[in-house]
Amino acid sequence: xxxxxxxxxxxxxxxxxxxxxxxxxxxxxxxxxxxxxxxxxxxxxxxxxxxxxxxxxxxxxxxxxxxxxxxxxxxxxxxxxxxxxxxxxxxxxxxxxxxxxxxxxxxxxxxxxxxxxxxxxxxxxxxxxxxxxxxxxxxxxxxxxxxxxxxxxxxxxxxxxxxxxxxxxxxxxxxxxxxxxxxxxxxxxxxxxxxxxxxxxxxxxxxxxxxxxxxxxxxxxxxxxxxxxxxxxxxxxxxxxxxxxxxxxxxxxxxxxxxxxxxxxxxxxxxxxxxxxxxxxxxxxxxxxxxxxxxxxxxxxxxxxxxxxxxxxxxxxxxxxxxxxxxxxxxxxxxxxxxxxxxxxxxxxxxxxxxxxxxxxxxxxxxxxxxxxxxxxxxxxxxxxxxxxxxxxxxxxxxxxxxxxxxxxxxxxxxxxxxxxxxxxxxxxxxxxxxxxxxxxxxxxxxxxxxxxxxxxxxxxxxxxxxxxxxxxxxxxxxxxxxxxxxxxxxxxxxxxxxxxxxxxxxxxxxxxxxxxxxxxxxxxxxxxxxxxxxxxxxxxxxxxxxxxxxxxxxxxxxxxxxxxxxxxxxxxxxxxxxxxxxxxxxxxxxxxxxxxxxxxxxxxxxxxxxxxxxxxxxxxxxxxxxxxxxxxxxxxxxxxxxxxxxxxxxxxxxxxxxxxxxxxxxxxx
Amino acid sequence: xxxxxxxxxxxxxxxxxxxxxxxxxxxxxxxxxxxxxxxxxxxxxxxxxxxx
Numbered sequence: 001x002x003x004x005x006x007x008x009x010x011x012x013x014x015x016x017x018x019x020x021x022x023x024x025x026x027x028x029x030x031x032x033x034x035x036x037x038x039x040x041x042x043x044x045x046x047x048x049x050x051x052x053x054x055x056x057x058x059x060x061x062x063x064x065x066x067x068x069x070x071x072x073x074x075x076x077x078x079x080x081x082x083x084x085x086x087x088x089x090x091x092x093x094x095x096x097x098x099x100x101x102x103x104x105x106x107x108x109x110x111x112x113x114x115x116x117x118x119x120x121x122x123x124x125x126x127x128x129x130x131x132x133x134x135x136x137x138x139x140x141x142x143x144x145x146x147x148x149x150x151x152x153x154x155x156x157x158x159x160x161x162x163x164x165x166x167x168x169x170x171x172x173x174x175x176x177x178x179x180x181x182x183x184x185x186x187x188x189x190x191x192x193x194x195x196x197x198x199x200x201x202x203x204x205x206x207x208x209x210x211x212x213x214x215x216x217x218x219x220x221x222x223x224x225x226x227x228x229x230x231x232x233x234x235x236x237x238x239x240x241x242x243x244x245x246x247x248x249x250x251x252x253x254x255x256x257x258x259x260x261x262x263x264x265x266x267x268x269x270x271x272x273x274x275x276x277x278x279x280x281x282x283x284x285x286x287x288x289x290x291x292x293x294x295x296x297x298x299x300x301x302x303x304x305x306x307x308x309x310x311x312x313x314x315x316x317x318x319x320x321x322x323x324x325x326x327x328x329x330x331x332x333x334x335x336x337x338x339x340x341x342x343x344x345x346x347x348x349x350x351x352x353x354x355x356x357x358x359x360x361x362x363x364x365x366x367x368x369x370x371x372x373x374x375x376x377x378x379x380x381x382x383x384x385x386x387x388x389x390x391x392x393x394x395x396x397x398x399x400x401x402x403x404x405x406x407x408x409x410x411x412x413x414x415x416x417x418x419x420x421x422x423x424x425x426x427x428x429x430x431x432x433x434x435x436x437x438x439x440x441x442x443x444x445x446x447x448x449x450x451x452x453x454x455x456x457x458x459x460x461x462x463x464x465x466x467x468x469x470x471x472x473x474x475x476x477x478x479x480x481x482x483x484x485x486x487x488x489x490x491x492x493x494x495x496x497x498x499x500x501x502x503x504x505x506x507x508x509x510x511x512x513x514x515x516x517x518x519x520x521x522x523x524x525x526x527x528x529x530x531x532x533x534x535x536x537x538x539x540x541x542x543x544x545x546x547x548x549x550x551x552x553x554x555x556x557x558x559x560x561x562x563x564x565x566x567x568x569x570x571x572x573x574x575x576x577x578x579x580x581x582x583x584x585x586x587x588x589x590x591x592x593x594x595x596x597x598x599x600x601x602x603x604x605x606x607x608x609x610x611x612x613x614x615x616x617x618x619x620x621x622x623x624x625x626x627x628x629x630x631x632x633x634x635x636x637x638x639x640x641x642x643x644x645x646x647x648x649x650x651x652x653x654x655x656x657x658x659x660x661x662x663x664x665x666x667x668x669x670x
Numbered sequence: 671x672x673x674x675x676x677x678x679x680x681x682x683x684x685x686x687x688x689x690x691x692x693x694x695x696x697x698x699x700x701x702x703x704x705x706x707x708x709x710x711x712x713x714x715x716x717x718x719x720x721x722x
Contacts, residue, residue, distance in 0.1 A: 296673040483684040490681045
């Protein structure tokens, strides 16, 4: 019992332990005391000269969510050895107060008592939640659902903590749940066992090893930020590799090279199966053209559905290869290093580590990225992160890039796509700096970047993830994109022009036929002239349609960017889903296409646009706001005002950048 | 022209599908377009592939 500044502090000394798994009696006693007695403060006395080992218990106490103070003992030894701990930073990263002490000399005791009073009086604790990696987190979510479903909640314990303990096969928790809930436990056990089996088959280690690794990864990440060591020490394999991959100078260039190689892989290898699929859809178009009589139905099938949906499905091989490459980078542990390297960049632009997580998710899809921004407790950090997330080019934009890069820069498509992603990141950095200096001034919170151990990815794990995503891509093409394509075809076809053409095309065709019959023109000339007249007619029919009128109305706004009304309509259709840009262009040029041969979309694009306009269109697609679903989520997370700001400023930025690129580019490129 | 009523029906079915899809999705925690690009979006499908 200690009396200090009017407070009576009851101190309970618990057994000395390194962790609170249920392997030994001391561990069980300590854990049960903390959970059942609910102390106002838990003090974890840590040997500062061996932080990596001793902080393991701290991570488990953090998971329990107890009000925690870390008493870093023997700090005199740490200082003598030339090492330096940034206590303030480490305290923020771990979400716990840290007091430096030298117990043998009584130094730090007063500070410890002050800290005890401060922490005990604090009503709400900032909880730092450890992440265990994608596979384990998925299984934790499953187990939590079953626990809630079975109403198997033990009130002293956090439900996530129970799920983690079940995955670790903690005997005490299992026995507690069995005793309390009897027959309900069999359903929980079934789920837990299947989760353990799944994790073990994908990651080649049981969950308790993965979870322990994650905790050490978290500690390593925190110490990399806040603990400076001098002198050489024996390094394990992961640390040796990290010395290069997370090096201050080499880290970012290595990351850039790896991402560049990924795009080369995706495009160079993917173009062959994509080409076969394109050929397959062309054959299907010809078949339907030969079977179905000419008319609206045939146009809907060929120009709308087969061209539109086929145009998106053609890129399935590229998407599969992209997912395959990302799965390897994630499962090997490299992505965490990339996050760590980029974290330094984040610091420089006023965004700290936590922002990187939603930004990385944004490279997949902006919707969960906006949701993921909730982990940022600081509102300004959250809003800035959300506002720049659109520049992390989402997966749905990739078919647009592959189409245009493939059409205009076939020999360097991988490089061109890489440049688009790179520009997106640069613009995100610039906009973050501007937003932070203007609309959202303030400090950011630090965050731990976990560095899990490197692993050799399992083929099974990679193939499962790749297959899941490939199936979802095809499913999306066959449902949402199909429905939107049908509606776009209707907007491009109706109202029908009837006899309201601006010229007498029928008369022109008759004249050409007569000239051909009389031998005045040759067969190729006849074909060329007929094709030209029919193309002009098709162009007028398109311009007369609802979508055409809308596109023509807005065309003057986009003309300074080099875009015609078709690109305007495609851009607007991209609000529904970015892949629809591809299906809209496919539908447009298929409707416009004439003759028995079906011209490929790439050929049509090359005929109508220059490479400068093609690249500019990709830039515009990168920069303007994401799809409708993402904007709805943005509104849910940040409110209508911020959503409107996002739409307005991204449109303006896209227009200005595209304008500059086109107008300056025209001077140098003819 | 018999095709016009058919096109109208097809168009209405497509529009109806999209409206129902968006209404259903907007009621969920995460409104999404069934994209395959992020893990967070495919969580609800992952059980299909968890073969124990």
